[in-house]
Structure formats: structure tokens, C-alpha cells
Amino acid sequence: MTGNTRSDISLRVNNVTRKLTVDNRTTLLDALREGLDQTGTKKGCDLGQCGACTVLLNGRRVVSCLTLAVAADGAEVTTVEGLSRNGQLHPIQEAFVRLDGFQCGYCTSGQLCSAVGMLAEHRAGWPSAVTGDVSPDCPPHLDEQEIRERMSGNLCRCGAYPSIVRAVVETARKEASR
């Protein structure tokens, strides 16, 4: 093993700049959880298969277990701890509470971050695998089928899917009417 196995990096996590020294093998997920004690982001599989560790990296959703911390140096990271603003829950968080969009809560931070990222992707006009007309002048209508397709990277074993989809539908409507 060579001597240089650690790196100094800087992450802007939920609008706060955090400097830390990480083992080069450290994932963004472990850097957040172990290095910065931001344990809201969960490790469900560490293999990029369940989505529990989803965070927003420069506004885009990524599975933080497959993202090396050193590769995220200088990036803007939003975790579940950063979704609320000024003590006010984000509308998607509020909808999860009211509609019971979770049971055990372990996949929840990933579902929430994924939903926020997915709504932004939809606003930007991105199609999905179930979008019928993918021409750029035909923005996809965000129905339940679209939401289910776009959220399918986030597994939930308790089976909160129907409530999660309802929460996303409501949030999308709220955002559209704003």
C-alpha cells in the first residue's frame, strides 16, 4: 500500500462548507455518516441497488454509496437534513407525514431526496422509459405511472409505495400552481 491513502476534501453540505480528510476508499455516503455525523442518509445495500442513500449532488440525484467522496470534492450536496428551509418542512416532507409515506422510515431519506430530484428532472423536460412522446416540444405529463417509473430506483420493503406516489403527486401539483 502506498503512503498517500488519504485526501483533504471540501464538501458544501446543506449550504455549509465542510472540510474533511477522508480515506481515498471512503464513499460519499460514509463520509456524510461517519465523517460528518449526518446520519439521515441511510445505507441499505452499499451496492447501488436500493436507493436508500440517495442524495442530491449539484442538484442531481445520485446513490451516495457508489460515489467516492474524493470525486465529490468541491460539490454541493443536499441530504435529507437539508430539505427543510428555516424550520419549515419541504412540501414533500409535509406530504409524507400527513399521508404516511413511510413506515419504518429507513428508505425515507432516499425517497424524499429522489422525489425532489425527480421533480426537478421533470420540470427540465426529461422523459422517462414510460413517456409516450419524447419530442422536446411535448413535456411529459407527470401522472402516477411516470412517478412510479421515475421512483423505481428507491425500494421500500414496508410497502409505502402508494402513499409515496400520492405525496409526490400532491407536491407536483403544489409546485405547478405556485
Added chain:
Amino acid sequence: MGDSTMNDPARHGRRTVLKGAAVSAAAVTAIPADANAEPADATGGGVVGTARPRLEAQGKVTGGVRYAADVKLPGLVHGALVVSTVVRGRIRTMDTAAVLKMPGVVGVVDHTNAPRLNPQAGHFFGPDGQLQMLQTNEIHYSGEPVALVVAETLEQAQAAAKALKVTYDELPHDTEFRVDHPKRRPGNPIFGPDANLGDLDAELAASAVVVDQLYRTPPETCCAMEPHAATAWWEGDRLQAIDANQGAFYIAGVLAALFSLPMEKVRIRADHVGGGFGSKGTLGPQLVLATMATTLLHRPVRVTLNRNQVFLTTSGREVIEQRVRLGADRDGRLRAIGHEAVLAISPLADFVENCAEMAKSSYAATAIRTRLSVVPLDVLPPVSVRGPGNTPGSFALESAVDELAEKLRMDPLDLRLRNEPKAGPVSGVPFANRKAVDCMREGARRFGWAKRDLRPRRRREGDLLVGTGMAAVSFLTLALPSTASITAEKNGTYTVSIGAADIGTGARTALASVAADALRVRPDKISIRIADSDFGNAWAASGSLGQASWSWAVTSAAKLLRDKLSTRPPLPVSVTADTTPEIGAMPHKERQSYSSVFAEVTVDPATGEVRVRRLLGMFAIGRVVNPLTARSQAVGGMIMGLSLALHEESARDPNSGRHINADFAGYHISAHADVPDIEADFVPDYEPDIASGIKGVGEIGTAGTAAAIANAVWHATGRRQRDLPIRLDRALEDLARQ
């Protein structure tokens, strides 16, 4: 309002009806509103039966609540498992010396240095050999832990665990299930004797119509999203642990027995648990190994299983083959029910699922015979997976009932109604409050069942075949002894302490509602503490018995406290109630939750893809404490049933004997795109002999769903699906033959 009316079960029952119905417009039309029901008020009235968001909801949506792997302690070190790559054999060499030289490694626990364990320690079925970790160099199943590597950081521990070189002397293994296996033997009689009512063979011979079929379900696994994790440390001579489990007191007892410690030297907490479904109902490898490591290294140790190890080292369901024989007269009256199940288990620990439970209680018949057998194989010892017994059992029985209806050219709903029992068909004991018919009729009405053409393969939409199916199920309900304490505080609030677990069920919130109701105070006056073994004996979140057992203890404690407060004692004042004597005095009755599940599927005959388009479940679960969370449990249970019907299967390589799809890429569970909107609702119900009138809702949603879907697939295609999951290759049609 006097005590007598407050405690009148009938009154509570009516209130439940109205509040339960209020969340669904459809239910309001079905169930007349009760003019006597009251809104929530300052006396706690109306709290039970009203939808309330979870007490920990804010913490869960902001990432604030801490699970077992989220706990930070000074000096914490990380343990990483090394598991066996052979099924049976002996460890020949293990190069721990090389690993101990790696950066950050502080120790390796293996069979040469692990603390000696008590071989008598075990779970519900007696001594459990799976708990005997790192005791010898012998390997009993693929994935058995062989070492725990402990290091200062997670990366160091994982790298060192990966680098640990282990060699084995392999021995021949036996992992192939066969019902005619020479080691087959009768299953443990823990669930009561086999049924031997009447003469099955004679009744079958006298039947005008007979169904005799085999149904197979594969090994399945719980797949809670939170991998098993424990953080353990010693405080003086007292072992402390935060552990992901379904019952802190029960786990503490098993751990104390395993390490030969007095119970009072062990304290286990599990404030927030990321799902269990059975896999966290028994003492897990994470806590056994963390306890060993903290004992040897004198540092706080966290052990988190990786996802692959969750599959390899924590409980699942084993392969089950069932034979169901039904015989009926032309008019559909059942003469004979035969239900035999053969399950794989491990020689390390006894186990059986009561697959034949429903055959003993669901339908009236002249002859009923049930058999449970087991075949010990060199596999991970199976333990309960959500809805043990009735989940695989109802797939077989309720598929067979549908097949009988087909042969009789009868509506399967009418066939079930025709054979509705008046008392326990085998036990002869009366039902406490049987609601099977209510669930079937209301479910059928909402689903639009009456419009259904009995004949299969009659509906086509484009290329897709469309069909509908149903199943009716029950699930054993009772309450088990638990203790609860309540303190009336000086500031007018009440602190309720009970060793309950909230693994996502909503138990914390529901118990706070029950306490408010029983104390007749507003719910915001209740502060509830759960999941601490120091709170005394309490049943676990297992067997769908948690809420009924804990609510009884809380209700009894509240009664004691109200009596005590009437003497105006100085505050704070505390009481503790233990429900053991009351539960011992319960009358002997057939006591069950009920549900009826209706499914509509599409089948693409060219690709074999089955999609569930509609799923509806009507449930009788006793008094509904919190319709919001109870519905989530029912819906979630049905989704797991859908997942078992279509996706889930642990695959074992017959040559190596190893589990070869031990991650979420290989073992599929339902994702968003697999799941339609689902309707679940409750018929009026009340369990008369359990305080608070509660029955279980945790598992019944899972049971029945697979049969309803398989029956719908038959209705769509005309082909029976008797093997789960209904994979593409099983539903795919040879188009040339159509």
C-alpha cells in the same frame, strides 16, 4: 360519563366503526354512522379510532431519528464479518496474523479466541445452533460467520475482512429439497396436533368432485431495508447495546442466556428499527459478534451486516411443498380437506411453519386431515418471514379452493360462503368474532365481483389477457403477557414505559393513543418510551401480537393509576401492570383476524409479464386504533404478498449448495413500478376477550394476496400457477399452441 360506559366494549366497537369508516368515502355508504360517537375531546375520547400521523414522523422525514448504526460513541471501532464460502466442512487455516498487521486493525474474533457460549440458548423452538457462532472450526451452512475483523474505521475493517485468507476442508453437503428425503420427519407440534377429523380417504372417495394438487413456494427472505446492526459496549459490568431487533426484552433474555450473564447485566435498546418482518425477531449475528468483540477488545463496537450478509446470515423462509386435497358434493358442500406441508429446515435449530392452520378453521367439512413435516438440510436455519404458516399455506389452500370452484363451475365466492363454519371445524370451539363473510361480501361489493364471468380467458385488452381472482384468509390472534408502567408527573403529564418495539408498525403512536384513551387525557399529555429491555417483560413485534399485548398492559396500568390517583397521592406516582394473570384467564375460543383479497391482473402472453392492476383487501382486525397507520400496514402487507407472488425467490446452486442471488439485483422485491394504487379498508370488528378489542394487522395483508393473484392469472389465461413466483417463464405461453 361513568366508568361503566367508558369501558363498554360495544361502545368502543361502534366508535371504531365510525372513525375507521370516516377515512374512506366508500365505507361511509356501507356502514351507517353512529350518532353516539364522539369527536376527540379533552378527556381522550375519540383518540382511539382517529387517524394520527406518527409521533416520530418529523424525525423520520428530516433524518433526525437514529437507528442502531447511527449511534456515535467515543472510541467506537467497526467490525466487519467474514463468512464461509463452503456449505459444510472445517476451517483448515485462517491467516489472522497477516490481517492484524493491516492499518487500523485492532483485533480479529474467530473460533480460537471467541468467548464460549451456552449451547442451550435458543429461541421459541428451543436451543438454536445458529447462535453458536465462532465456537468450533466446523461449518454448517454457506455464509456462516467465521470471523469478525475489527478496525478503527469502517474502510479499514472492510478491507481487512476482505483480505482475511481462510481455507477449508470441505465435506459433502445436502441442500437439495425432496419430499421423499430419507430424513423427513413430522414437524414440531408447537402449534398443536395435526387434524384427524373424520375419514379423509372415505370422504374423498364419496366426493363428486375432487381437487388434488401440489403447490410449491421457494426460499424467500425478509429484506428489511435496514441491514442488521448493533452497537455494543460495557458500562462497568453491564453490557449495553443498541440493536436492530423486534423486541428488546426478548433479545436481552436470549443474549443473557447465550453469554451466561444474569439478565440484569444486559440492557438492550432499539428505539428506531428499519423494518423486521421476522428477520429481527431472533437474536442476530450482529449483536452476538458485537458482544464478543466488545468483551475481548474493551472498546465500543459496531457491527453492521452488509446486504449480502443479511441474505446469508439472517432468517428467511425455506422451500415448502404442499399437497391440498379437496372433495365436494355437486352443490359445492365440502366433504374433505387434506392439507400436507413439507418444509426444509436446518439440523441446527428446530422450526416449522403452521401452513395447515387455515385448513383446520376456514371451512366446514366432514373430514379434515393436516400434516406438517420437515426435511433437515444444510441450509441457513429458517425463521419466520412475515405471515409464517398462513402466507404459504393460504397460497396452497386458497388456490385449491379456486380450482374446486372451477371444476364445480361455481363462483369461488359462493363456494366459500357455502362452507362457512359455525364453530371451529376441528376444535369444535366457538369463534370469538368471526368476520370472514363480512370481509368477503364488502370486498366483493367494492371490487365489482358480481359482474365477473366465471370462465377463464374471456377478457382481452389489446394484446393483454385480463383476469380477476380472490382469496379469503384468517390469521391467528391472541395477546401475550406484557408489563407496562405509567408515571403521573408533577406537571400533569404521564410517562408510559413499555418494552414494545416500533419497527415501522406505528406502535409508538398507537400506544400513546391507547394510553390517552385509558387515562382519559389528551394525547399530548402522554410521553411514551419504548424498546428498552429495562422496562421489563413485553412481547415482541412478532406474530401480529404486539399491539394487542402491549395495549392490554397499558390499559391495565392506566386502570391501576386512575385508582391510585383517586386517593390524591403526592406526585410523581408510578404504577406497573403485568397482564399475565388476565391473559391466563382468557376463554378458549377460535380467535382470528380475517381478510379477503381481490386482484385484477394483466398477462402478456408473448412476454409472460404479469402485472397487478388492482388490489383490494377488506380486513377485520378488531378495533382499529389508528386508521392511518393500520391501513399502511395492511397495504404494505399486500405489497409484500404481491412481491412473493411475482418476484421473490432465493436461488441455490445445486452443485455448490450456495445462495447465488444474495442481493437486490438478484433477489427482486416489488419496486414502485410494480405496485398499483391499493385499496385496504376495515369492516366493523371488536375482539371481545382482549382489552382494547384489538387484533393483529401486521401479517394478514401478506397472507392471501399470492393466491388472489395466482387465481387471477388463471382467470386471465386459463392456466394454473402452482409454483411461486409466477415468473416470466412460467406465465409465458407457447403462442403456437394457442
